[in-house]
Amino acid sequence: MTTTRGLRDREEPITMLTAYDAQTAAVVDEAGIDVVLVGDSMGNTALGYDSTLPVTMADVRSRTAAVARAVEDALVVADMPFLSFGLEEAESVRNAGELLKEADADAVKIESGPHTVETTRRMTEVGIPVMAHLGLTPQHVNRLGGYTRQGTDEEAAAEILDLARAHEEAGAFALVLEHVPSNLAAAVTEALETPTIGIGAGADCDGQVLVVDDVIGLGEWSPPFSRQFGDVRGEMERAIEDYRDAVETGEFPGEEHAHVEEDLEDVYRPDDG
Template sequence: MTTTRGLRDREEPITMLTAYDAPTAEVVDEAGIDVVLVGDSMGNAALGYDSTLPVTMADVRSRTAAVARGVDDALVVADMPFLSFGVEEAESVRNAGEFLKEADADAVKIESGPHTIETTRRMTDVGIPVMAHLGLTPQHVNRLGGYSRQGTDQDAAEEILELARDHEEAGAFSLVLEHVPANLAAAVTDALSIPTIGIGAGPDTDGQVLVINDVVGLGEWSPPFSKRFGDVRGEMQRAVGEYKEAVEDGTFPAEEHSHVEDDLEELY
């Protein structure tokens, strides 16, 4: 079983994928993926929103519990949704603890900044493992003005490096680096003793994470730093189309899909 401490001792790259339901979590876990992230990306990937901002504690709690029921070995990390942390420290800690107590998560992930250093420290102190997240932080889309690459100038890169060190010192057990230059991600990785997990951050991090919809080809669009390893959307379209045709032309349900109870033949 994967643990937060065990991630530090791995020699091979860490693998992480999102999942938002038990059947998907089972597939991901059976494939041997190390970490399953119940990401607030569910807003775009599963709930039909245009961003992650509308995702609620209830949304993440329910889906984290479902994922945890589908997982035997992977580390389950619940994403802290927008405004569930960073406002009041006590409330942030209670919300994070709720995911561990009520949804069986093993850890939480926080979109990080200067305001989350002490929150990370407090959560760690009370026994809540924290995965930090720097670079592109989608919950800040309105402040950033979009989903552009971060850390592309010297000042911004140095800020990310400093924040990475601060969150490691505060007790974070790992760090996600999203949509930053590969050379910046490599420098951050070299500077930390905790593992880094990249998404759109090049090959030199300690691991990689992607959204499951992008990996299996479920959505119509994937970000340029992702890769489609399958065509689940195409297969679903084919299967649904064949079902529709079979119902309309009378070939489904066939005899083998039905049961006749002889004792009911005298019903009127």
């Protein structure tokens, strides 16, 4: 079984994928993926929102519990949704602890900044493993003005590096770097003992994460730094269209899909009276 400590000791690149339901989580786990992230990306992929901002603690708790019930070997990390952390330390710790106690997560991920260093430290002190997240942080989309690449000038890059070191010192067991220049991600990876997991951050991180819908080709669009390894959407469309046609033509259900109980024949005989 993958552990937070085990990620640091790995020689092979760390593999991480999102999952938001038991069936997907089981497939991801059986494929040997190291970390299953119950991401707040569920807002865009599973819940029909335009961003991650509307996702609630109840959403994450329910879906994390479903994923945890299906996973045997992978590390289950729950994303802390917008405004569930970073306001008051006690509330942040309580919310994170709830995901471990009630939803059976192994760890939490928080979109990080200067305000989350001490939160990370306190969570770690009370036994809550924390995965930090720097670079593009989608919960800050309104402040950032869109989903743009981060750390593209020297000042911004230095801030990301400083925050990465600060979160490592505070106890974060891993760090996601999203949509940053690959040379910046390489510099952060070189500077830390804590493993880095990239998404749109080049090949020099200690591991990679993608949204599972992008990997399997379920959505209509995926970001330029992603890659579709399958065409699940196309397969679903073909299967559903075939089902529709079979029902409309009377091909389905056939005799092999039904059962006739001979003992019930008398029940359906016309009334002789």
